[in-house]
Amino acid sequence: MSGAAAGRTDTVEPGARRTRQRTAVLQALVGFRDFISAQALCALLTEAGVSVGLSTVYRTLRDLERAGRLDVVRDETGERLYRERPEDGHRHYLICRCCGRSRAVDTEVVEAWADRIGEHTGFTDVEHTLELTGVCAGCAPSAQQGETSCRQESPRRPSDPRRSPR
Amino acid sequence: MSGAAAGRTDTVEPGARRTRQRTAVLQALVGFRDFISAQALCALLTEAGVSVGLSTVYRTLRDLERAGRLDVVRDETGERLYRERPEDGHRHYLICRCCGRSRAVDTEVVEAWADRIGEHTGFTDVEHTLELTGVCAGCAPSAQQGETSCRQESPRRPSDPRRSPR
DNA sequence: GATGGACATGAAAATCATGTTCAGATAGTT
C-alpha cells in the first residue's frame, strides 16, 4: 500500500515514461469534465502555458484510449471527442446537440440486453456503442423558434473550449 | 395504382431528376445487402461498367440519407458505411468485425428505454445511435488462434466489395 | 560525469474521407 492508489494522473500506461507533456494532457483531461476534441485540448494546453505538440496530444490520447482510461464519442462530423473515464468503467452519455453539455445515463437495461445478444445470434465477443443526443433543458427555449437558432451553425463541437466547461 | 407503389428504385427524392447515375447508385444499394462505403460503392459501379463519379455517389448518398432511405453506421476509422433501409425504418445492426457481415437485431427493449430517457433528464428530441460488433459464427474459428488471423489487417471495411456481398 | 540506446517530442508532410467549384452535359418540359 505505498504508491498503490495510483491511477488518477499517473502515467498513461504502466511502463510508459512520465513526461511533462503526458502529465499535462492527463491533468487537463481530469480537470476538463466534458468531452473535448484532441485539437481543442491542445489549444487549451497552449493557452494554459503548457504547450504540447498536436502529434503528442494525439499519441497520448491514443495510448490512453488503448489503456481504457478514456471514453470516446464521435460528433456528427465524425470528429472524436475524449473524456476521462470515471473509475468504474463502461458508460454512455446523453449529449446536448446545442451546447455540448453531457451527462452520463443509467444503462443497466441496455447492458443486460447487449450481453444477451450474443446468445441469440451466434456472435461472440460482442461489443457495443451507444450514443444519445438531445436538446438539454437550457437549450430547449432557444431551439424552439424553428430549430435554427441553436442547432444551426456550430454543430456542438467544443472547438472553443471555453464554451462547454462548467 | 399507377406509379404509386414507387419507392424501391425510383428517384432519390420526390422532384429530383432520374439520371443514369442516381438510378445506378440506387439499384446498387438495393442489390447490395451489406453496409458499404461510398468509395467501395463507386468502385463497384465502375467494375460493373456503370461508372459514376465519386462526387455524385457522395451527393446521392447524402440525399438518400436525408430522405431517410439509408441506414448509416461508422466503422472504427470513422468512415461511413451505407445500407438501404428496410421498408419499416429504424434499425440497429450487429456487424462482424472480421468479415463485415451484418444482421439486424431486435431492439424493442432498447427503443423503449431510449424513449423514456428524455423524461428523466429534461432533454428533448432525444435521438440515439447504437452499434453492435462481434465475431460471427463463421469467423470465430479462424479468430481463435490469437485474434490475429481474422481481425488483423483489414479492419472489416469492405473496401474490396467482392468480399462482403452475398 | 560520459556514453549508448530506448523511448519521446513536434514540425512538417502524408493520408484519406468527404465537400466544393464550375464549365459542360442532360432531363423534362413547352
Add this chain to the structure above:
DNA sequence: AACTATCTGAACATGATTTTCATGTCCATC
C-alpha cells in the same frame, strides 16, 4: 427542336488524424 433548371464529374479544397524523421531526454552502466 429549343429552353433551362438540374445534374455531373474532374480538379481542387478541407480538415482530422497519422507518419516521418531529426532532435531531445531518460536511465542504466561504465
